[in-house]
Amino acid sequence: MKRTVPLIIxxxxxxxxxxxxxxxxxxxxxxxxxxxxxxxxxxxFVLGGGNLIRIHLKKVSNKGAGWGYSLITIxxxxxxxxxxxxxxxxxxxxxxxxxxxxxxxxxxGSPFWWLYEYAFKPLTATMFAMLAFYIASAAFRAFxxxxxxxxxxxxxxxxxxLGRTFAGVFLTSWMPDFLSGLRIENLTIYIMSVFNTAGNxxxxxxxxxxxxSTSLKVLLGVDRSYLGTGEK
Amino acid sequence: MFEFFKNLDRRWIFLLMFISVSxxxxxxxxxxxxxxxxxxxxxxxxxxxxxxxxxxxxxxLSFDFDPASEGELGPMATAFTYHCAxxxxxxxxMALWPVGPQMIDDVIEKVIKxxxxxxxxxxxxxxxxxxxxxxxxxxxxxxxxxxxxxxxxKGTNIDxxxxxxxxxxxxxxxxxxNISAGYAGTKEWVQYAVTPxxxxxxxxxxxxxxxxxxxxxxxxxxxPGLLGAIKGAAEYEKLVxxxxxxxxxxxxxxxxxxxxxxxxxxxxxxxLLIILANVIYFGEKRREVR
Numbered sequence: 001m002k003r004t005v006p007l008i009i010x011x012x013x014x015x016x017x018x019x020x021x022x023x024x025x026x027x028x029x030x031x032x033x034x035x036x037x038x039x040x041x042x043x044x045f046v047l048g049g050g051n052l053i054r055i056h057l058k059k060v061s062n063k064g065a066g067w068g069y070s071l072i073t074i075x076x077x078x079x080x081x082x083x084x085x086x087x088x089x090x091x092x093x094x095x096x097x098x099x100x101x102x103x104x105x106x107x108x109g110s111p112f113w114w115l116y117e118y119a120f121k122p123l124t125a126t127m128f129a130m131l132a133f134y135i136a137s138a139a140f141r142a143f144x145x146x147x148x149x150x151x152x153x154x155x156x157x158x159x160x161x162l163g164r165t166f167a168g169v170f171l172t173s174w175m176p177d178f179l180s181g182l183r184i185e186n187l188t189i190y191i192m193s194v195f196n197t198a199g200n201x202x203x204x205x206x207x208x209x210x211x212x213s214t215s216l217k218v219l220l221g222v223d224r225s226y227l228g229t230g231e232k
Numbered sequence: 233m234f235e236f237f238k239n240l241d242r243r244w245i246f247l248l249m250f251i252s253v254s255x256x257x258x259x260x261x262x263x264x265x266x267x268x269x270x271x272x273x274x275x276x277x278x279x280x281x282x283x284x285x286x287x288x289x290x291x292x293l294s295f296d297f298d299p300a301s302e303g304e305l306g307p308m309a310t311a312f313t314y315h316c317a318x319x320x321x322x323x324x325x326m327a328l329w330p331v332g333p334q335m336i337d338d339v340i341e342k343v344i345k346x347x348x349x350x351x352x353x354x355x356x357x358x359x360x361x362x363x364x365x366x367x368x369x370x371x372x373x374x375x376x377x378x379x380x381x382x383x384x385x386k387g388t389n390i391d392x393x394x395x396x397x398x399x400x401x402x403x404x405x406x407x408x409x410n411i412s413a414g415y416a417g418t419k420e421w422v423q424y425a426v427t428p429x430x431x432x433x434x435x436x437x438x439x440x441x442x443x444x445x446x447x448x449x450x451x452x453x454x455x456p457g458l459l460g461a462i463k464g465a466a467e468y469e470k471l472v473x474x475x476x477x478x479x480x481x482x483x484x485x486x487x488x489x490x491x492x493x494x495x496x497x498x499x500x501x502x503x504l505l506i507i508l509a510n511v512i513y514f515g516e517k518r519r520e521v522r
């Protein structure tokens with residue numbers, strides 16, 4: 001029963017979406033399935049939050065490696081949840097002044113806004129910005145012209161790196177018009193729109209065929225790995 | 233010296249990267265000067281797609297990014313909004329990412345409120361906010377927007393918003409503009425909105441640098457215009473500013489071009505590091521042969 005019901009739901013949902021895509025008269029079946037999906041996605045937020053708390057609480061109680069970070073995660077999660085859901089410090093909406101929870105959760109100056117503006121925003125931006133440092137370090141350590149393939153990769157990387165800045169234009173602007181195709185900025189466009197597109201299309205078609213085959217296996221119940229092993 | 237470079241501590245590389253990014257930021261900030269930009273075909277197509285619209289046409293702007301990628305995508309969000317507002321289009325904002333509404337708030341505060349004070353919420357622009365479900369959201373609103381969006385971001389009933397009266401699905405918009413930092417984003421808009429309705433839905437997009445190569449296969453039929461990273465933003469910004477912002481544009485409309493300075497020096501540094509690493513590699517090989 002524990003495995004049969006999910007199998008039936010999966011098969012039903014999948015086949016309804018396939019039928020709805022190919023038969024216009026059944027289009028609204030697909031819409032209903034998609035709405036159910038959206039409802040489940042909303043519930044998944046609750047499950048995700050619960051799971052996050054469970055994992056980190058376990059780590060804190062076991063005093064596992066890095067448990068201090070887990071504690072910070074739990075505190076930050078609960079604090080954001082409480083101020084956001086409780087709309088703490090938020091004024092009621094002008095339309096419904098008698099309802100204290102009718103205001104906007106991210107009202108300017110509210111604790112939730114403060115957390116977003118002064119904690120979430122700078123922290124996530126910093127994480128993303130650090131990529132530049134790691135990319136530079138990785139480029140120094142990994143890119144070696146060891147063989148023909150590596151030389152081709154390196155040359156392409158140089159053209160794209162230069163072509164995505166003014167340096168590309170500056171370095172090859174002296175080229176006469178009949179050689180304009182060899183200007184770095186034009187080479188960049190050529191590489192992206194021809195070699196990259198061809199390669200990516202081939203990969204995408206391959207992936208699509210793989211997805212179709214895997215999906216059929218899942219829908220027909222041949223592949224049941226997504227249900228887990230059944231062990232506790 | 234050779235040994236020093238061979239065992240170069242990565243903290244030196246971090247320091248070099250810090251210097252090569254901060255000096256151009258300082259110089260561009262101080263002088264206000266930027267490098268010239270020559271728009272490429274994809275930026276021109278994006279610009280043209282908006283230029284072809286008429287005053288009052290409804291356009292959907294889906295802001296599917298977060299503060300992490302604001303540095304790369306913020307300038308194109310600003311430029312898209314400024315362009316649409318300058319053309320007198322009706323702007324409908326939405327988001328597939330949980331912090332997308334904050335990105336929308338930013339652009340409303342930065343562009344619409346100060347520079348287009350005549351634009352009225354609910355009549356000229358509206359923020360219908362975020363819904364969870366990623367491509368599931370697109371799949372539903374592409375045929376029936378009200379199945380998911382019953383209120384706007386502030387909780388106002390959607391039927392009480394004047395500019396929503398004629399909007400029943402994504403197919404009612406003249407153009408969809410998507411700014412994407414990953415999943416769910418441009419790829420999902422192409423697959424679940426444009427592909428099933430190629431004659432009714434037109435999409436242009438702006439995306440991060442890592443996403444751009446993956447989106448090229450959809451050009452030009454499913455995706456006529458694409459702004460790739462800060463370079464794409466700078467090119468598009470130039471087209472918009474040249475036409476609409478006059479001779480002394482507000483610096484906030486030059487952010488894309490300003491950020492091209494640090495990008496230039498950072499790219500040059502990476503190239504130099506790769507060359508240096510290869511000089512060391514071949515030098516070491518030669519030593520081994522001897």
